[in-house]
Amino acid sequence: MKRTIKPRAVLLWALGVLSIAGLAFAAQTLTRIAPIGTGYAAKILCTGVFVSGRSAGEVIREDIRAGVHPLLHLISPTIDVKARRARATFLGMAAREAWFRPGLGCTLQIGDHDGPVALPDLRPLDKPNPPAPLAKTTDEPNRNTLQAAIDSAFDEPDASRPRRTRAVVVLYDGKVIAERYAPGFSAQTPLIGWSMSKTVVAALVGVLVGQGKLSLDATRLLPEWSANDDPRSRISLDELLRMTSGLQFNEDYDDPLSDVAVMLFAKADQSAFAAGKPLVSTPGARWNYSSGTTEILARVMRRALGGTEQDYLAFPSRALFEPLGMRTAVFEPDASGVLVGASFVCASAIDWARFGQLLLQDGIWEGKRVLPAGWVRYMRTVTTQSPRRDYGAQVWVKVPEPFNSRASPPPALPPDAFHLVGHEGQFVSVVPGRKLVVVRLGLSRPEEAWDHETFLARLIEAIALDASIHPLPAQTQ
Incomplete structure (x- = not known):
């Protein structure tokens, strides 16, 4: 049957x-x-x-x-x-x-790397004198408005969307007028800058351009891109800096298997991972925010600098951190020895403010030129391919989503403002016309919890720019 x-x-x-x-x-x-x-x-x-x-x-x-x-x-x-x-x-x-x-x-x-994973300890830098502290003003201002603006950064109006602000520092005319720290943090606490590190890389590239070791129109930047029939050979240094290389890269922070997560936490040679991505558009044609691009720049710096591995690892300190007195700053490398330029510069809020002040002063520190003339202007020049015309060269020229205001209409910020921006709400905002540098470090999850646009507008409103401003005492909750 x-x-x-x-x-x-x-x-x-x-x-x-x-x-x-x-x-x-x-x-x-x-x-x-x-x-x-x-x-x-x-x-x-x-x-x-x-x-x-x-x-x-x-x-x-x-x-x-x-x-x-x-x-x-x-x-x-x-x-x-x-x-x-x-x-x-x-x-x-x-x-x-x-x-x-x-x-x-x-x-x-990470064990999948064929090269050595043991890096030499960095040779101690010569430190004959401590850095000069950032000056503080001495005249009396309207304290209440400024204090309220600073305090608002540490408020937690929604327990389901914690801001977790850890540090705020405000410089006006090169002087500290306010600083505050959350419990467990202080003026000496270095914190990860995440993508603010990208702007540090741009500054270091500028140093090498000023030394004649790199040029913005340089191509064939890596050995694996040098073949005549490899379209990546046409990618220029300028296109890498402006995120218009055309290389494929997925920067989705909500996807644990995105390129950025795999690169930062599963690859020994992060720059090789990024450089191995294929072209998906003609170089210069399309903007795509990519941490991989900055990792490639970190490797390009290594090749341009020459010398030993230790020379390369010491380069950020000798070229940038030491001249500015950024004694807490640390630039961490991956297992291949390439600096993790996409994410892993750590510094205290005060030292991040020093870097912001350098950019405000067009690359000059204490009368000496650290960055070549015109380099900061180049970094701030809009990359027209960016959809909101909000990006320059490894720096933002508008507060990006999700940190912009949800108010309608949004607060108006000065058009010359530009910003270092990092994951989970790290910010250094520079407003040259107002002589203002604002640093905010924190751990905002979700990122939408931190409305930097509104915070910055409130600070600008609180500061009487036609009067001297007395510093508020540093505070810890």
Whole structure:
């Protein structure tokens, strides 16, 4: 007798197959995500403890597990203070370690890199004298309005969207007029700048351009792009700086498998990963925000500078941080020895303010030219391909989404304002016409919780520009 297969049995069989396939896909995806998550946790813990000087428990609680991907709650980070290493595992698997070295900060140790992962300790810099402190004004202003504006940055009006402001510093006419810090943070606490680091890279590229070691129209920037039939050979330094290289790169921070997450937390040689991406548009034709582009620039700097690995690693300090007195600043490299220009410059709020003041002063510090004449103007010039005409060369010329105001109409900012902007609400805003530099560091999750446009407009309104301004005392909550 012929057996009849019942539709219900077929359905159950199909559902079983789909369930197995779904589980297999989920397991495969988890296998890819887990090392990125453990890499993130190890790196953030290492930098938080050994660079910022915070407690491991605080970093784990506030930085690694606060309001981000739920899988991070299944990651177990640990710290070895004696060895100066951080380690993280996911359910006992996918272990990643980050190692601290004096002068270099923390580096993820990733085993898929064929080259050496051990970097030399940075040779101590000559530091005969401490940097001159930023001056503070002495005349009495209207305190209440300015204090209220500063305090507003630390308010938490919505518990479901915490701002987590950690530091605010305001310079007017080169002088500190206000600073405030959250508990556990101080004027000496270096914090990750995330994408504010990109502007530091642009400044360092400017130094090399001024020395004649690079030019904006230079092409064939990397050996793997040098073949005549490789269209990437036509990418210019200017196009890299302006994010118009045409290279494919996915900068989706909500996707744990996006290019930016894979590059920063799963690749030993981050610049090689970015440089290996194919062209998806003609160089110069289309703007695409890409941390990979800045990693390529960091490698281009290395090739242009020449010399030893230690010469390259010391270059940011000798060319920029030391002249400005940025003694807390650290530029962290990846395991291949290339500086992580996309994300990993750490500095205190005061030292970030020093860098902002350098840009306000057209690259001149204490009467000496640090950046070539016209370089800051070049950085601030709008990249016309950017959709909102809001980007220059590794710097924003408008407050970008999601940090812009949701008010209608939005507050009007001076047209000459420009901004260093980093993940989770890091900002250095420079307003040359108002002689103003504003630094805000924090951990805003979601990022929309921080409305920088409104905050900056309120500060500008609070400052009487035609009168002397007395500094507000530094505060810690």
